[in-house]
Amino acid sequence: MSKFKRMITFLLVALFLVSTVPVALAAKVTLKVDGAAIATDVAPTIVGDDALVSLKTLQDGLGVDTTYSASKKMITVKSAAHTFNFAIGNPNYNYDGPIKTAAVTPKLVNKKPVVSLKAVVEGLGGTVSISGSSIEVKYFSLMKGTVKITGSTTLQPIAQEAANKLNKMNTGLTISVAGGGSGAGVNDTIGGKNNLGMSSRALTSEEKAKITPIAVADDGIAVIVHPSNPVKNLTKEQAAKIFLGEITNWSEVGGKNAPILVQVRETGSGTRSTLEEMLLEKKSVIASATPSASSALIKQAVARDKNAIGFDSIGFVDKTVKVVSLDNIAPTVETVKGGSYLMGRALYLLTKGTPKGASATFIDYLKTADCQNTIVVKEGYIKLR
Amino acid sequence: MAKIHRVILVLCLLVTFMVMFTGCIDKQKLKVMFGPDGANASVSAPVSQNGGTGSDAGDAQAQARQSLDINGSVGVLPLMKLLGDAFSESGGCIVNVTAGGKDAAITAADSGEADAVLYEESGAPGSENAQVIASDGVMLIVNAGFPADGIEYDHIVELFTDQDNMIGDEEVQLVLTGPGSHTRQVFEGIFPVRGESEGVQQSLVPDTATIVERDSDVVSEVLANPSAIGVVSIGTDLQGAKALLIDGRSLQDEGYGAREQIVLYTGQPQSELSKAFAGFIQSDAAKKVLSDNGYTLPVK
Numbered sequence: 001m002s003k004f005k006r007m008i009t010f011l012l013v014a015l016f017l018v019s020t021v022p023v024a025l026a027a028k029v030t031l032k033v034d035g036a037a038i039a040t041d042v043a044p045t046i047v048g049d050d051a052l053v054s055l056k057t058l059q060d061g062l063g064v065d066t067t068y069s070a071s072k073k074m075i076t077v078k079s080a081a082h083t084f085n086f087a088i089g090n091p092n093y094n095y096d097g098p099i100k101t102a103a104v105t106p107k108l109v110n111k112k113p114v115v116s117l118k119a120v121v122e123g124l125g126g127t128v129s130i131s132g133s134s135i136e137v138k139y140f141s142l143m144k145g146t147v148k149i150t151g152s153t154t155l156q157p158i159a160q161e162a163a164n165k166l167n168k169m170n171t172g173l174t175i176s177v178a179g180g181g182s183g184a185g186v187n188d189t190i191g192g193k194n195n196l197g198m199s200s201r202a203l204t205s206e207e208k209a210k211i212t213p214i215a216v217a218d219d220g221i222a223v224i225v226h227p228s229n230p231v232k233n234l235t236k237e238q239a240a241k242i243f244l245g246e247i248t249n250w251s252e253v254g255g256k257n258a259p260i261l262v263q264v265r266e267t268g269s270g271t272r273s274t275l276e277e278m279l280l281e282k283k284s285v286i287a288s289a290t291p292s293a294s295s296a297l298i299k300q301a302v303a304r305d306k307n308a309i310g311f312d313s314i315g316f317v318d319k320t321v322k323v324v325s326l327d328n329i330a331p332t333v334e335t336v337k338g339g340s341y342l343m344g345r346a347l348y349l350l351t352k353g354t355p356k357g358a359s360a361t362f363i364d365y366l367k368t369a370d371c372q373n374t375i376v377v378k379e380g381y382i383k384l385r
Numbered sequence: 386m387a388k389i390h391r392v393i394l395v396l397c398l399l400v401t402f403m404v405m406f407t408g409c410i411d412k413q414k415l416k417v418m419f420g421p422d423g424a425n426a427s428v429s430a431p432v433s434q435n436g437g438t439g440s441d442a443g444d445a446q447a448q449a450r451q452s453l454d455i456n457g458s459v460g461v462l463p464l465m466k467l468l469g470d471a472f473s474e475s476g477g478c479i480v481n482v483t484a485g486g487k488d489a490a491i492t493a494a495d496s497g498e499a500d501a502v503l504y505e506e507s508g509a510p511g512s513e514n515a516q517v518i519a520s521d522g523v524m525l526i527v528n529a530g531f532p533a534d535g536i537e538y539d540h541i542v543e544l545f546t547d548q549d550n551m552i553g554d555e556e557v558q559l560v561l562t563g564p565g566s567h568t569r570q571v572f573e574g575i576f577p578v579r580g581e582s583e584g585v586q587q588s589l590v591p592d593t594a595t596i597v598e599r600d601s602d603v604v605s606e607v608l609a610n611p612s613a614i615g616v617v618s619i620g621t622d623l624q625g626a627k628a629l630l631i632d633g634r635s636l637q638d639e640g641y642g643a644r645e646q647i648v649l650y651t652g653q654p655q656s657e658l659s660k661a662f663a664g665f666i667q668s669d670a671a672k673k674v675l676s677d678n679g680y681t682l683p684v685k
Contacts, residue, residue: 072547111539232454232481325483328462334486339579339587340459 033061034141036167036370042109044117044135048105049136050128050371052114062124063367068113075106080214080351081360082123086115095123120216124364130362140365143358144172151185151198152270153294154313156349158217159198161375162366173358179294182270186211189350195359197350200270200313201277216366217337218382220314221275221292221343222301224321226306233325234265236342240279245286250307262289263301263310271295275347276313278343279326305332311343315380333382347381452479453658456490457503460574461647465503469673472665494652494659501662502650505574507642514659515650518666519680521643522619523572524628524636526604528611531555536629538576538642544614545578547587552614559594560606560615567679568600568618575643618679619644647680 026154029046031053033037038061042054053332055075063303064079073088085094091105093116102116118128126139133136143166156179163175178273180188182199189197189211203213223239225231231243231254234242241247242260253256264285265272276284292298295316302310303320310321317323326342336344349363372383451521453472455465459549462484485493491512493499503518510517525536533552543549550556562568573588580589595613597603603615607626615626619636628635631642649666651659665671672682 068548071545071550114488201545233483325485328482328484329459330456330483330485330489332485334489335459335484338459338486340484 008166029135031057031061031135031137033139033368033370034353038369042112042114045109045114046130046133046135047104049130050116050118051130052104052107052109054109054112054114056122058115058117059367060369061137062120062126063371064120064124065367075115077115077120077358079124080355080363082117084120084123086113086119088113093119095119101323115184119146125361140166140361140368141169143170143361145174145358146171147175147196147358147362148194149175149177149196149198149349149362150180150188150194151350152200152347153296154182154200154219154271155198155217155349157315157347157379158347158366158381159376160345162362162371163166165371165375166362166365175358177364179331180267181266181293182273183268185270185350189352192352196355196362199348199350200345202345203275203348203350203355211350211352214363215346215384216349216363217347217372217376218336219345219347220336220341220382221271221278221311221345222314222317222323222331223309223311223326224302224317225309225324226302227319227322228306229255229322229324231324235327236279236327239324239326240281243275243280243285243289243311244283245288258307261305261308262286263297263298263305264289264291265298265311266291266293271311271313274343274345278345313381317380334380343372388630392461399433403460411640433650452481453501454483454493454499455501455503455662456483456485456493456499458490458505460505460570461503464647464675464678464680465680468503468666468671471670471674472662475665475668475670476629476661481625489648497652497656499655500652500658503509503647505645507575507645508646510646510648510650512650513539513654514653515648515657516663517646517683518649518671519675520644520650520680521571521647521680522636522641523568523575523616524619524621524623524643526607526615526617526623526626526628527606528613529625529627530611531614531627533629534627535633538632541578541631542578545576545594546580547591555612556615558610559590560603560610560613561590561594561596562598562600562603562616563596566598568603568616571618571645572616572643575645620679620681646672647675 024187029044031044038057041056045052055068058064058077059066062079063075067076075086077084082096086106088108089105090103093102100119102119104116106113106115121128121137121139124139126137126142129136146209154179160177163177167175169171181327182201185197185199186203186207188194193271197211199213200219216324223234231250234253238247238253239285243262245262247253248260250260271301271384272285276282290301292301295313299308299312299316299321302308323330329341331341331343351359355363376383395590405597413441455469457465464482465482470484472478472639473480476653487504490499490502490504501608525541536552540549544557561572578589579587595606600617600621603617604621604624604626607613607615608624634641636644649663
């Protein structure tokens with residue numbers, strides 16, 4: 001009987017070891033892009049010297065856009081400079097036109113498509129190295145050359161922070177960022193005076209025929225007043241009439257008996273253009289209004305005068321001014337992303353033709369989870385995804 | 386002895402009168418009267434305030450102090466306005482309504498900038514001072530002869546974002562009410578069927594979908610078309626149409642994926658205005674507002 005017990009014990013121990021050792025050996029695969037760890041929704045699968053990764057992993061790590069059609073089983077991966085088309089179950093893929101073959105075949109994992117990491121990274125000009133369960137991607141640390149960026153003062157803080165980070169990461173790279181307003185950004189890009197433009201307004205169809213806008217962040221234009229102003233909400237009609245000069249006293253909108261001092265941005269400002277497009281139905285703000293030459297200056301002007309009203313990017317709004325809701329909707333991440341706030345907008349980088357080299361990589365970096373979380377959100381704007 | 390009774394009676398009436406109007410008392414005075422945690426203290430004379438936007442100059446500051454601020458998600462903005470108006474009518478108090486989204490609204494309530502928050506929640510509210518005041522949701526309906534009895538949540542999203550047009554071997558025809566309808570807004574709030582284009586959120590429902598005016602029209606279309614799949618509010622008379630199970634659950638089951646609760650959150654700590662509004666929500670007037678506008682009241 002004791003022999004039988006020993007056998008049972010031995011078998012149980014053996015079963016335990018057999019079942020747990022492979023689990024212990026299958027260490028968690030980690031993925032880093034230029035040293036920064038990427039959180040993954042689907043764990044990467046290492047296959048030889050390549051890996052299958054999810055579309056969200058590519059979006060977060062490399063800043064690319066992705067789409068997947070469940071009915072057609074087709075995957076599109078699009079960076080600033082390149083386009084990849086994959087099909088589930090087919091190792092061949094389309095890279096900017098020509099057909100190439102990936103080392104690993106795209107498939108579905110828990111209904112989510114996964115594709116070859118190496119095909120995408122090397123197509124972008126980066127490198128992939130795999131050691132054990134660690135995947136290291138180099139892309140944003142391989143930048144070199146000069147990138148000149150001009151335009152919107154709304155987008156300027158984001159571009160400047162990103163430029164500082166990438167300049168520090170790459171010894172042979174110089175990215176310079178200057179303001180001037182969206183109008184200057186558009187004209188400089190059309191005229192070839194920069195490598196990338198910045199705009200806080202949508203382009204006209206005429207401009208779109210010449211240059212390409214790429215959204216890198218979302219934003220809302222807040223109507224702002226002095227913190228002591230008791231008015232909390234304006235209807236769209238009231239706000240429009242104030243900026244058109246048709247309502248001139250705060251008492252007409254529930255405030256105290258005092259004249260309304262309208263502060264606006266200068267002609268050429270993307271923020272002013274967007275307000276005129278979305279709130280004023282393409283009419284111009286009152287000509288006698290005081291113009292400020294930047295997002296920072298208009299906020300200061302409103303903060304100085306208790307009867308003032310102005311408008312500014314929510315990225316610049318702080319406690320020195322008070323935000324007034326429009327038609328009872330306040331400009332927040334949820335209302336702008338949800339499309340319910342009247343003056344939500346995208347902020348764009350502009351390119352003339354398909355961007356190349358460091359300019360293209362800079363655009364991709366702005367769309368990574370790293371930049372969106374550590375720069376876009378920190379600066380007070382709304383991240384893309 | 387009779388004199389003492391009269392004094393007590395007068396005092397009781399006085400206290401009752403003051404309690405009735407606490408919803409409209411200056412917030413600063415309330416803090417002095419009740420203390421920061423709302424503890425009981427001596428009660429001073431109430432301040433009742435009528436008014437609204439567009440009033441005469443001079444007392445705007447006073448108006449702002451004597452107002453109830455309701456914040457919340459955009460999906461319940463119409464409900465916030467209706468309840469705010471009803472509260473205002475019952476107490477003579479100014480009500481400011483702002484939709485800043487659930488997260489921003491809760492932050493506003495906790496910082497004292499808002500007195501009450503309304504938002505949609507798919508599950509039970511987890512935080513203190515939060516209560517379900519009503520529920521809302523949709524059903525996916527098909528013809529009684531339709532071969533499938535259920536559908537997965539993700540498949541609904543694929544169908545209504547043009548990523549698929551089949552249920553089993555059946556090519557389906559989508560039927561919905563228009564973008565401005567309550568049902569459509571609830572549907573698009575529960576299922577992620579909107580996408581961004583140049584910074585603007587847009588419905589991804591394909592152009593091939595049949596758009597009708599009312600829920601009853603959706604039911605009619607589904608009854609007439611064996612391949613139709615329609616979206617209607619919970620509580621709609623299906624007239625023989627079949628409601629699909631979602632992830633194996635029916636509307637009556639816990640965890641049904643197309644139902645949401647309307648939650649009232651009154652901040653932490655609660656202000657006296659918050660308590661007054663929470664009390665009002667339990668009144669018949671508030672319940673009538675909810676039921677008249679298609680919401681289902683929680684079962685006691």
